[in-house]
Structure formats: C-alpha cells, structure tokens
Amino acid sequence: MAHNKGNNHRGNGKPAPSNKTAYNRTTQGKKNAGKGNAGKSVAGKGKDRGTAKSGLIFVISLILIGALVITLAIVFLKDSGSTSLKDLPNYTEIKGNYAAEGLKYEKQPHLGDPSAKVKVIEFADFKCPACKKWEEIYMSQLQKDYIDTGKMELFFTNYAFIDRDSIMAASAGEAIAAQSNEKFWEFKSKLYANQGEETKIWATPDFLLNFVKKNLEGIDYDRFEKDLKEHTYMLPVKEDFKTAGYYGVNGTPQFMVNGELLPSSSYEELAAAIEAELAKVGGK
CATH class of the missing domain: 3.40.30.10 (Glutaredoxin)
Structure with a gap:
C-alpha cells in the first residue's frame, strides 16, 4: 500500500536575495571586491565540478550496490522457495x-x-x-x-x-x-x-x-x-x-x-x- 509522505517544502524554502545585497554587488565602491569574488567564483566552479564528479561516482556506486543486493535477494528467495516446495506436488x-x-x-x-x-x-x-x-x-x-x-x-x-x-x-x-x-x-x-x-x-x-x-x-x-x-x-x-x-x-x-x-x-x-x-x- 502506498503511503503519503506529506508535502515536501524543502525545495521552496530558499530565501530570495535582498535588494541590499544586489545593490552592493553593483556599486562603484565594491568593484574590486566584485572582481575578487568573480575570481573566487571561477575557482569555486572547479571545485563544484570535482564535487559533482565525486557525487556522480557515489550515486553510480550506490546503484550498483543496490542492483547486487536485489540480485542476491532474488537468488536467495528462489533457492529458499525451491527448498520449501521440495516434495510438494501440484495437481498436474x-x-x-x-x-x-x-x-x-x-x-x-x-x-x-x-x-x-x-x-x-x-x-x-x-x-x-x-x-x-x-x-x-x-x-x-x-x-x-x-x-x-x-x-x-x-x-x-x-x-x-x-x-x-x-x-x-x-x-x-x-x-x-x-x-x-x-x-x-x-x-x-x-x-x-x-x-x-x-x-x-x-x-x-x-x-x-x-x-x-x-x-x-x-x-x-x-x-x-x-x-x-x-x-x-x-x-x-x-x-x-x-x-x-x-x-x-x-x-x-x-x-x-x-x-x-x-x-x-x-x-x-x-x-x-x-x-x-x-x-x-x-x-x-
């Protein structure tokens, strides 16, 4: 039976950026800081790519492990079913x-x-x-x-x-x-x-x-x-x-x-x- 888990609000819970923060990024007095941040952002993208790659490997590993577990479970259930049905005839x-x-x-x-x-x-x-x-x-x-x-x-x-x-x-x-x-x-x-x-x-x-x-x-x-x-x-x-x-x-x-x-x-x-x-x- 499917069970409802309720509404998930996590995807809608991010606060919108404030006007003050947006203004500070475009003011003349903060140009150098903005450029510095941009440089950091490029480096951050490299880190993000590495993190994404690691995450992808992790997900693939989980999928493979899950497939192995399911396969072993099917084999086990098939074997146990065969054992339990031993010496039990059907009508045919x-x-x-x-x-x-x-x-x-x-x-x-x-x-x-x-x-x-x-x-x-x-x-x-x-x-x-x-x-x-x-x-x-x-x-x-x-x-x-x-x-x-x-x-x-x-x-x-x-x-x-x-x-x-x-x-x-x-x-x-x-x-x-x-x-x-x-x-x-x-x-x-x-x-x-x-x-x-x-x-x-x-x-x-x-x-x-x-x-x-x-x-x-x-x-x-x-x-x-x-x-x-x-x-x-x-x-x-x-x-x-x-x-x-x-x-x-x-x-x-x-x-x-x-x-x-x-x-x-x-x-x-x-x-x-x-x-x-x-x-x-x-x-x-």
Missing part, C-alpha cells in the same frame, strides 16, 4: 483415475449418527484462516446442536486450493483418516490450532511428521510416515478438489446440506438449512 503431477461427479460420502471422514437424515459436507483447506476461525467459533456449537443430538452427520471434504502445501496437509489428513476416523477429527482440530501463515509454505512433510508425532497418539506412526512420504493419498485429495469444483465450490469453508451448496459459511444459514431439511423428514 498427481496421476490416476478418479470421478469428479458424485458425492462420495463413503470416502470421507464423518462425524455423527450414520442414520441421520441430514448429511452436511464441509469443504475446507487446512491453510485457510477462515476455516480455522470457523472451527474455533462454531464447531463445538454445531456438534452440540446437531451432531451429538443425532440430527445430522458431518462429512469433511478437502478443497486444497491455497498452495501446494495445502495438498500435502490434505494428504496427511487422508492418511490419518485411513487409520482412524476418530483420529482424523482430532488431527483437524489440532492442525488448525497450529496453523501457519496463509502466505507462507509451512505444511511441509517435515512439519507434518513432527506435528503428528507430538500431537497424535494411538496411530501407527511408521505407517503414517510411509504414506506421507510416498504420497499414498494424493489422488483422493485431487478427487476431492475436482468433485468440489464440479459442484460449484469456489472457496473455504463452504457447506453442502443434503446435496445443496450454501452460498455462505455463516452458522445461521447452515443451521437454517439443517432445520429446513429436518422439517421435511419430521424432525429426525
């Missing part, structure tokens, strides 16, 4: 067959009574700050109001779109869910609590391995490490992403209630949609 690198059409409830981590008539899908990215905020503010309320009461079943679907480490974090979640559905929801909550900055690459393999080792018990860590490093669950992440896009998801978090995608992520709208579906089936 994930090969395999998948079907974008069809809501694949059976493939997703789920929470709640499987016999509940209302099925809610949450589309989210683990790097998304809004997803973290929703988790912290509304998740416990949703669980209390609708999940624990058996009124709805919640499903999680990856919409990993922010950066390449979004895909890595999503694949880690898939690897946890493959071992334990219950542990996935613990992983989800704790990873949001340890979320890094959206604009930085933080969900790297090293971070995720260390995070799971420190924060999740009751899983086969060696299996998780193998699955993460071998990209075992990258294709399901891509399938999630393509399926979400097929049904119109364009941001996170976003919710779908019994197949209908909601236009916003507000809790009030989600609750109203759930209540409307419950009314259709007689309460539960």
